[in-house]
Amino acid sequence: MARQEDGIVLDVRHLTVHFDTYAGQVEAVRDISFELHEGETLALVGESGCGKSVTCRSIMGLLARNARVAEGEILFEGQDLLKLSNRAMREIRGGKIAMIFQDPMTSLDPTMKVGKQVAEAVRLHRKVTKGEAKKRAIELLDLVGIENAEKRYDSFPHEFSGGQRQRIVIAIALACDPKILIADEPTTALDVTMQAQILDLMKDIQKRTGASVIFITHDLGVVANVADRVAVMYAGRIIEIGQADEVFYDPRHPYTWGLLASMPTLHTDDELLYAIPGTPPTLISPPPGDAFAPRNPYALEADRLMDPPLFEVTPTHFAATWLLDPRAPKMDPPENILKRRTEYQVRLSERSAAL
Amino acid sequence: MTDAPLVRVEHLTHVYPGSDGKKAVDDVSFEIKEGETFGLVGESGCGKTTTGRMLVRLLDITSGSVLFDGKDITSLRGKELLDYRRQAQIIFQDPYASLDPRKKVRDIIAEGIDIHHLAKDREDRDAQVSRLLASVGLRPEHLTRYPHEFSGGQRQRIGIARALATRPRFIVCDEPISALDVSIQAQVVNLLRSEQKARNLTYLFIAHDLSMVKYISSRVAVMYRGKIVETGPADAVYENPLHPYTKALISAIPLPDPENERTRKRIPYAPREQDLRGTLREVDDGHYVLGE
Numbered sequence: 244m245a246r247q248e249d250g251i252v253l254d255v256r257h258l259t260v261h262f263d264t265y266a267g268q269v270e271a272v273r274d275i276s277f278e279l280h281e282g283e284t285l286a287l288v289g290e291s292g293c294g295k296s297v298t299c300r301s302i303m304g305l306l307a308r309n310a311r312v313a314e315g316e317i318l319f320e321g322q323d324l325l326k327l328s329n330r331a332m333r334e335i336r337g338g339k340i341a342m343i344f345q346d347p348m349t350s351l352d353p354t355m356k357v358g359k360q361v362a363e364a365v366r367l368h369r370k371v372t373k374g375e376a377k378k379r380a381i382e383l384l385d386l387v388g389i390e391n392a393e394k395r396y397d398s399f400p401h402e403f404s405g406g407q408r409q410r411i412v413i414a415i416a417l418a419c420d421p422k423i424l425i426a427d428e429p430t431t432a433l434d435v436t437m438q439a440q441i442l443d444l445m446k447d448i449q450k451r452t453g454a455s456v457i458f459i460t461h462d463l464g465v466v467a468n469v470a471d472r473v474a475v476m477y478a479g480r481i482i483e484i485g486q487a488d489e490v491f492y493d494p495r496h497p498y499t500w501g502l503l504a505s506m507p508t509l510h511t512d513d514e515l516l517y518a519i520p521g522t523p524p525t526l527i528s529p530p531p532g533d534a535f536a537p538r539n540p541y542a543l544e545a546d547r548l549m550d551p552p553l554f555e556v557t558p559t560h561f562a563a564t565w566l567l568d569p570r571a572p573k574m575d576p577p578e579n580i581l582k583r584r585t586e587y588q589v590r591l592s593e594r595s596a597a598l
Numbered sequence: 599m600t601d602a603p604l605v606r607v608e609h610l611t612h613v614y615p616g617s618d619g620k621k622a623v624d625d626v627s628f629e630i631k632e633g634e635t636f637g638l639v640g641e642s643g644c645g646k647t648t649t650g651r652m653l654v655r656l657l658d659i660t661s662g663s664v665l666f667d668g669k670d671i672t673s674l675r676g677k678e679l680l681d682y683r684r685q686a687q688i689i690f691q692d693p694y695a696s697l698d699p700r701k702k703v704r705d706i707i708a709e710g711i712d713i714h715h716l717a718k719d720r721e722d723r724d725a726q727v728s729r730l731l732a733s734v735g736l737r738p739e740h741l742t743r744y745p746h747e748f749s750g751g752q753r754q755r756i757g758i759a760r761a762l763a764t765r766p767r768f769i770v771c772d773e774p775i776s777a778l779d780v781s782i783q784a785q786v787v788n789l790l791r792s793e794q795k796a797r798n799l800t801y802l803f804i805a806h807d808l809s810m811v812k813y814i815s816s817r818v819a820v821m822y823r824g825k826i827v828e829t830g831p832a833d834a835v836y837e838n839p840l841h842p843y844t845k846a847l848i849s850a851i852p853l854p855d856p857e858n859e860r861t862r863k864r865i866p867y868a869p870r871e872q873d874l875r876g877t878l879r880e881v882d883d884g885h886y887v888l889g890e
Contacts, residue, residue, distance in 0.1 A: 509851070
């Protein structure tokens with residue numbers, strides 16, 4: 244697991260992204276900052292429209308034409324990615340920073356042999372001969388678990404299952420030994436058993452290559468499986484960030500409480516599920532304060548008026564809610580969140596007793 | 599809840615035209631009791647949606663039969679089929695694609711009322727629609743709007759109101775929450791449950807989200823390659839899976855619990871011919887597994 248002292252590979256500071264639309268200016272990402280450490284997996288979690296994909300597209304330099312980075316910087320190897328020319332960005336994209344998209348059906352070219360698609364990615368960034376590129380492509384296909392890679396090199400995407408196609412997409416992303424791998428809902432289109440295999444593959448590859456991974460998903464089960472650290476996003480902001488255990492077992496923001504409580508576990512029975520009331524706000528002139536406040540039964544007056552800063556819970560765990568202000572009244576999280584905390588403490592003490 | 603099955607499916611089979619006789623649904627049998635939720639799970643292409651669509655007669659039944667309240671509905675036509683369709687409704691997966699974009703919400707919800715002549719007059723029709731709208735948690739001003747003006751969760755509420763409009767006894771819920779965000783899924787599932795209680799509805803709940811299926815269903819069936827490989831009370835199937843495919847499936851469910859994810863053992867599944875042979879045998883009270 245990544246530790247704080249590990250090197251920082253990517254440093255996103257005060258990123259703010261606006262979209263110009265007919266309806267007005269959409270504030271899709273609002274002043275978010277985070278660091279990505281060497282060799283770690285950081286999960287960006289949130290619902291549609293929370294800004295998680297826009298954040299990653301900003302890093303990749305793949306924002307839509309009507310998007311504008313209003314503020315902020317993205318530091319990678321000492322330079323600000325947002326200031327690079329298109330040409331320089333092309334060198335980095337697919338080279339040092341690679342991306343895996345959600346839908347393997349649409350991210351492969353249906354008319355091109357898969358091996359060639361992998362080899363193309365190799366040749367784009369490296370001066371190698373066609374033969375060397377092919378050899379490397381076969382190695383990569385083998386690495387991601389395509390059996391008989393040499394034979395399958397000449398197959399077309401439609402000859403593979405959804406899970407195998409996602410493996411090929413991963414092979415393409417790995418073509419140039421990226422330092423950072425951005426995976427945008429890479430398993431959402433897959434069945435659970437296939438999802439499990441792809442998650443195992445990604446963890447295995449990360450171990451072997453030492454790449455850092457930003458993993459975007461809305462599935463908290465997947466997050467629990469892959470993430471070292473978790474950033475929860477809501478309405479364009481990071482509202483809670485911390486190590487996976489901290490966010491899952493000791494969440495502090497009421498939105499994180501709501502997300503965790505609204506998922507049935509295999510032990511949830513008859514009672515109604517906890518449902519967060521209402522819907523996320525529109526991001527055309529979003530409300531002041533904590534954007535979650537209107538849906539939040541725990542909201543304080545301050546949450547409606549002023550933007551809460553990210554309060555420190557531990558040196559690795561922060562949450563943006565005025566509930567953490569020393570002046571705030573003491574408030575207990577919902578019962579099932581308390582249960583998570585207690586269960587975890589029991590496990591921790593059992594573990595330390597076993598040592 | 600009574601013990602008599604409301605829906606009895608026997609040896610149901612479907613062959614899509616042009617598929618060289620390949621059975622998308624292959625000799626499937628199960629029962630759903632009145633007032634219960636029966637969950638149908640399995641990976642994409644396993645035949646779960648095809649099964650659901652045959653039950654509401656949206657797809658022809660190639661062979662086998664479906665009994666509804668003791669009556670064979672397999673080859674109903676004309677007026678009788680119309681009457682069955684009033685009683686058996688469906689909620690679709692994609693709330694973006696299943697509502698007519700050119701109709702106002704009022705007319706989408708009232709379509710079933712109109713077709714089945716369930717309203718005395720215009721006033722009665724409007725009153726029914728308003729009640730339905732309120733029961734799914736939408737506001738009166740939504741009546742005159744079009745589907746594109748709603749979020750995914752709201753559209754699914756419209757889809758539920760539309761299904762409830764004909765006062766059905768049985769509803770096939772075909773992945774009704776898969777396209778929705780986590781916080782909205784819980785809202786829709788709670789709505790389905792409270793309507794079920796209020797109206798004594800019987801549900802076939804089709805999904806690939808296994809935790810949600812366990813939560814909402816009293817009994818489940820696991821489908822694989824067109825066959826039911828295991829069925830039984832939800833707790834029994836999840837806690838004591840018997841078929842190798844079910845074992846793999848249950849072991850792959852990601853849970854929002856990092857400690858559990860670190861220590862879990864996944865059971866891989868390599869398909870074998872013999873796993874799909876034989877018949878469903880009862881191994882425990884109401885718990886059946888496919889085998890020879």
